[in-house]
Amino acid sequence: MLAAGDAGEHALLVADTGAGKTLAGFLPTLAAFTPSRLAGDRVPEGLHTLYISPLKALAHDVQRNLLTPIEEMGLPIRVETRSGDTPSDRKARQRARPPHVLLTTPESLSLLLTYPEAETLFATLRRVVIDEVHAFATGKRGDLLALALGRLQALAPGLQRAALSATLADPDAYRGWLAPWGDIDGVALVEGEAGASAEVSILLPREERIPWSGHAATWAIPQLIEQIAAHRTTLVFTNTRFLAEYIFQALWNANEDTLPIGIHHGSLSKEARRKVEGAMARGELRALVCTASLDLGIDWGDIDLVVQMGAPKGSSRLLQRIGRANHRLDCPSEALLVPGNRFEFLEAFAACEAVDAGQRDGEGFRPGGLDVLAQHVMGRACAGPFTEAGLLDEVRSTSAYAHIDAGGLARVLEFVATGGYALRSYDRFRRIVRERDGSWRLTHPEHAARHRLNAGIIVDSEMLEVRFRNGRSLGRVEEAFGASLEPGDTFRFAGLDLEVESLKDLDLVVRAARRSATIPSYMGQRMPISTHLAGRVRAMLADRAGWARFPDDVREWLEVQDWRSHLPGPGRLLVESFPHQDLHYTAFYTFEGWNANQSLGMLITRRMEERGLSPLGFVATDYTLIVWGLKPVEEPASLLSPDILTHEFVEWVQHSYLLRRAFREVAVISGLVERQQPGKRKSGRQVTFSTDLIYDVLCKYEPDHLLIEAAWADARARLTDVARVADVLERAGREVDHVRLDRISPLAVPALSMIGRESLPSGAADEDLLHEAESLAAMAMRVDPLPDEGD
Template identity: 50%
Template sequence: MTTLPAPFQTWFDSRDWQIHPHQQAMLDRADAPALMLIAPTGGGKTLAGFLPTLAELADGQHQGLHTLYVSPLKALAADIKRNLRTPVTEMGLPIRIEDRTGDTSYTQKRRQRADPPHILLTTPESLALLISYEDAPRIFKGLQRIVIDEIHALAESKRGDQLMLALSRLQSLAPGLRRVGLSATVEDPAAIAETLARHPDPCEIIHAVPGPAPDIAMLTTEEKPPWSGGGAAYAIPAVLEQVRQHKTTLIFHNTRAQAELFFHNLWLANTDDLPIGIHHGSLAREQRERVEAAMVAGALRAIVCTGSLDLGIDWGDVDLVIQIGAPKNVKRLVQRIGRANHRYNAPSKALLVPANRFEVVECVAALEAVKEHDLDGDPKGPGPRDVLCQHILITACAGPFDADTLYREIKTVGAYHTLSQAGFDDCLDFCATGGYALRAYDKWKRLLQNADGQWQLRDPRAAQRIRMNIGTIQDTDTLKVRMKGSFKPLGEVEENFAATLTPGDTFLIGGQVVRYEGLREMTVEVSRRADKTPKIATFMGTKFANSTQLSQRILRMFRQDSWPELPRHTAEWLALQRQVSQLPEADRLLVESFPHDGRQHICVYGFAGRNAMQTLGMLLTQRMEELDLHPLGFVATDYATLVWGLDPVSDPAPLFRPPDLRAGFETWLSGNAVMKRTFRGAATIAGLIERNLPQTRKSGRQATFSSDILYDTLSKYDPDHLMLRITREEAMRGLVDFGRIEEMLARTDGRVDHVILDRVTPLAAPLFLEVGKIAVAGAAQDRLLEEAALHLMDTAGVGDL
């Protein structure tokens, strides 16, 4: 057993602390090539990850950079710096700790390259930028350890692929580099460990003693949840009461727009003037920092937030987490729950608030999954090639490289260990020439082979442009919003939303209603005169779909004879559905046909997630057109697709023949805007499209226009171009999620239950309220929607539930 150095033991004793077993294990195994620690929230993961570093640096002998810490969030890096400096200062250790993110000043970044600190806290994007410099070998030559925090959050995204490619480069610059991963929520530890390890070397996994089970329940409200919608306005009084009873409450939402609307309604109902803030990624950095500072100081009673506060930041004395809307993903819910009572062996306390009646079922299913430690997650595919193309360009920025050496280096990355030589050569050729259809243009000829056979930048000046476009996070075509006459931004809104505004229109941002005055120099100017019902600003943030595992759990619930775990109104609703029609089953596809309001309807219960069910709606209407069934439209949710038209469907089975659906999908996808949108994202990451240029930046419309021209050109003249192949792969598993449609077809295997009825069914009724939804806050609109819902539910026979 490794003994703590004397200053450390004294410091622990002064706080009446004892080193946890998992912290001791990390210290004992400090020399292992790769370690992953899985420990509950508040279990001292960060200190466990850094203890070996602090012990090795305590004697003051090491010069230069010793340890890199990589975080998914800039705010998390800043938080760790603050927390890490406490023991260093109190023990008087000769250790410099600094962070380097997009918020770090240019002067400090230059100084860090010339004189690196002992510990540097950064993000994947800033690390990729660092390895692109010619002096990267000098900066990293003494690097001993890299600590990757919240590794599960990175492993699931292209940011994680970018990070692991950067790690393979670091390993070449510092062969003795040791890797450490930290996480509290991992559904498949072996898979994450394989991601972290240098393939094919193993990664050791250390499990801390699990903390106590979370205290988690569904919030009880006097008012029943509505039949549809995502705002949960009905729960505002109950949520406010919980805020009054606790010190600090985090109120999580799945989208930024919902967070804005909820905050606005919460503030209007906040007659006690409780200090409440809002925090999400579209707000100005200054506003986010003010909220963060107030949280640390304990000056806020509640913070309405999104994924911007998902991860392991220790923001003051949070003693309650409220999740508004079904979490859609159990792992995300566990992560959010962990923000409350951020202490070891203290149970986290959380409440779930379903936004509508069906989400009651989702929330109960998620609660059961949490209690059974059943985390969800889909297997990750091979490493994306657009990220690989960017990595090749980053490598070239640092100086000439040997292709064979780089290929071997890349194959040490878990996600790329199956990369073929031909696959690598495709990416290298793309970086060098732009591909067959573009090789005549100098703009895309970025690499050449020198006399030694090494690859280098054709024009050294290209390095600046490549560095300006490093990263895998896609911009969302946003415009800054600021008060007229002020230079301080309030936040951002999408370009498409801004284009719908006319002077005098009002919308919500940062929790306040603002009035649109005009567009000036690509900035939305507003004032505080709010004299209309506000529109809701369109924020691109992530729109979650139900995970496969959660959908399966809901379908298993439907097989029960009764549902004592559900509120009475929801249990009776499901029982009525079983009485009138039947409940969906996992291995059969339920299709209901019924007339309503002069139209014929079919409702398909596929439980494949919102994106897949949306795609299914497009494919079904296409098939119905081919069969002369005259469809008029459709609407989709996570669990069902409702299609309406002029003619009844007497036999739905032909609509779901896999070969026909796949053929229709191919035809639809080839000319769909989804493909162009996906192409734009992949081409931007790969470096074909530059969003940032010296002295300027393309607007979203400019970038869209140029990417559309490129897409059409390549589709016509080079249909096998690497970027088009990548685009197709991305689209299949991304926005359209066709893989989950195929999974649905496979598990039902042609077994279709067709139920013909004379009116709307209880389970189908809420889908009618999804049609033509308008995101408006206002009493008149609320009343109209309520009256429409009551009429519809009376028709479906569920008016009293």
């Protein structure tokens, strides 16, 4: 990395966790401040290096670990952090007298570039270090950062870029993203030596069987307590905030020795998160239950065990989490995977094999979002007047927006200037204007303040602040959950039992309670199983000789399935039809993830309705889609013809909530609809009302509006996973294995037991699921024929 820096090259560093990536990324900066490099010159003033992190917690952790070598070497380097949690007076000082090294996030960097002094502030910039680049480069945060890098390169032409990651499936794609103008030859690929292989195992019930259904894996709580007691520090990862609270409560209920256990997720208050991060750094906790909020790069060397509750969903994500243990290259990380059900066992097994084989997965790159580009354009105007030609050069220098031509940028500028044809008569949408000399500027200075209040990429569901009467904040819950509570209701949050006192504006005022009734649920997007991991699971099912590696109950499950029906094979689609409780069921084993199966369920039931098959509903999991109705599906292949993704898909999305939801997000990101005004924050209902009103106007009068196009792009890629739906249809076009059965098959039990419970948070109804699944399993696993109805 030092050689690449000295050669003036950009660099992508790919190395195992614990190899010293962060210090390697900073080494050219540290070297620049050594006496030998300064050669008697004065210490340079101004901002020298930007460190970009996907998480605020990671930036603070890096600051803590970077200060030690700086102090030990006596280097004259000032290091500070900047995020949404940074006090406003410190932010103002950083703009006037910046540190040498600033640790920040993509959003905070984008905001810094909106100030008039940005040109002076970044003129001295020499390096940008992007940590954990895989965590955001392929999404909208990556689009925002790419545009910021394009602007920085224009302000500081000699700027060097460095990106760091432990888990990249396609390094060349990331080199293209990192390079100005996509010139990957200008980006050195630096690869670290392999570290000690991780020791990953799957936790199994001692005497009972692996559950048929459910996600919380609460069967493992007694064994987890034993593991926590046997290790110095254990990090327990869950896939959702609900499960973090749920598992934390279950561990505390079983914690007879009162071992110190904490909880950490993104909805907790800044104070609560900092408190637990500090306790972990000091070695005061024996276990910490967390979500993706601690996925990345946190360096707590005393962690000697990582636990993944439920399915890992991808080998790269699993490797990232495993790497939190030991955090040393020469020390194997120890990890336990705890499957919640039998399909999750197969997924965990496939993930272990992928880790052993060193195979990675991850999302691919796609064109940058137009809503993000609109936000960036408004930010450029806040910093001062700009020319269209100069902006186009900066935008096109990024791989995400290399496809944008002069006409495309003019369309975005027209939107920012007027809101579009249908909205141009409203003054509040007039934010920028073209001067006679061709340059663009703000129509009024107040637009800059409003932009900085509302800028950002992460559009969560609207939240309510949870506070005690004395004002102390515990964190946030979603407005939909909080609005359903009344005074006297109780819930568990941040590991505390709380009673509602009142709901004032956007504050949920609470007090301590002695009983708890529920845990807040969150509407975050579900993580689907990765394409790579799904392919491994299908291959495992087809490898009958390999079943000997599985526990007896899993092997028996697959053997009875193979005897009574078929098993899904690579390149083929298994479909089963069977009667159950006077209805006709059809199961599609797609292994394409929840989003894709949910979309497919909507489309298939619409076709069934058109063909008079009287569908009554469907249930989707990561692995299976089951539809049911009053009449049997005789020819499932006819329901899966590729033309379903033309007229029927478009009609369904247009008339569903999906496009409205996507429009709400792009309208907020683009700045068309503001969440905050000076001294006031809109409620979620107010934002939804505003976006729904504008959406209806645009659909009627300007259906080709820029934001309608952006909403469609989001709906296709993120909300419906249409590319994976297309993969199912492509497989169906080659071969459909349609098996007609006299009753439910063993493979259908996990999904069928979810019916009626799929809208609940994962884990909320696990006990009920287990009872329902056992009843269905008894029927499915019986190998003798069913008796005649008269017997």
